[in-house]
């Protein structure tokens with residue numbers, strides 16, 4: 001599907017997903033090119049970020065202190081990276097690259113809110129990295145791990161959804177800080193990739209080790225020092241049962257819960273007391289005023305080769321529903337992106 005300059009193309013929410021999200025929950029629609037008013041810019045989107053967390057706000061009646069629930073017929077929200085094609089906003093010049101929380105669409109109107117940030121690509125760094133390791137994904141991994149996880153050398157860092165966008169970055173950052181890293185994932189093929197390519201010391205798959213408690217007793221006999229949790233539910237509960245003293249649990253996401261009708265209970269909270277552990281949630285946007293410094297640190301690791309970016313890129317806006325479902329259900333590796341730059 002080409003985006004012409006005469007019209008816009010969007011993927012809208014056709015029905016609220018129930019249980020596992022499906023490409024049939026979305027619909028591609030052609031709309032008019034949006035007009036901009038004073039204080040606004042029009043961007044042509046080049047990359048769409050497939051963000052697991054947005055699944056939560058697709059559910060009927062969703063909506064909370066952070067974001068309202070998505071409405072039927074609305075373009076699906078995501079982080080996007082685009083280039084300004086028209087500007088009536090003094091902060092954004094034509095040709096500038098911007099990232100923002102926007103939608104699955106070829107053109108978007110921004111007013112500087114919704115996490116809008118100017119991107120100044122460094123020579124030699126592919127633009128899509130600013131939607132991946134050097135963008136919101138990298139920020140999530142970096143601030144969650146460094147501010148809440150506070151890893152120290154020789155500590156054991158456990159990461160759930162270790163083969164995903166955030167998880168691949170957290171595991172590598174843990175290695176940079178001298179940790180022994182243990183990743184959790186779905187399949188044995190992905191676990192092997194985590195060991196061989198991503199650099200996890202140990203990878204445990206649900207396929208080979210359906211009993212996570214037994215696998216952790218085997219592979220983390222001295223207890224978990226830092227748990228970076230992207231999954232929640234029973235995985236979190238099991239990990240809480242195997243903490244070392246003064247452990248830190250970083251609540252980043254709850255993949256296992258987004259498609260459940262009811263949240264699963266977590267029982268092992270007594271362990272937080274006896275182990276003097278600390279469990280804390282965060283949103284990457286909490287650290288927006290420090291993004292520049294973090295991006296510079298991550299870019300340094302990236303340039304030196306200490307931090308590798310793993311991306312799975314789909315082409316064309318029509319591929320966004322499938323890309324999102326693949327990412328949600330473990331069929332993608334690393335950061336899942338949709339490339340609109342050829343449209």
Ligand SMILES: NC(=O)c1ccc[n+]([C@@H]2O[C@H](COP(=O)([O-])OP(=O)(O)OC[C@H]3O[C@@H](n4cnc5c(N)ncnc54)[C@H](OP(=O)(O)O)[C@@H]3O)[C@@H](O)[C@H]2O)c1
Nearest residue numbers: 052053161164165166185186230253254255256283284330
């Ligand atoms: N707090 C924040 O500011 C923030 C920002 C960004 C993302 N997040 C959160 O970080 C987490 C990861 O996001 P991401 O965008 O990087 O996604 P991702 O990890 O690239 O993709 C999600 C992965 O979760 C795993 N998964 C799916 N269902 C699962 C289940 N029932 N049990 C265990 N694992 C399951 C799948 O991998 P495998 O099954 O193959 O392992 C899937 O590929 C999400 O929970 C997201 O909401 C938080």
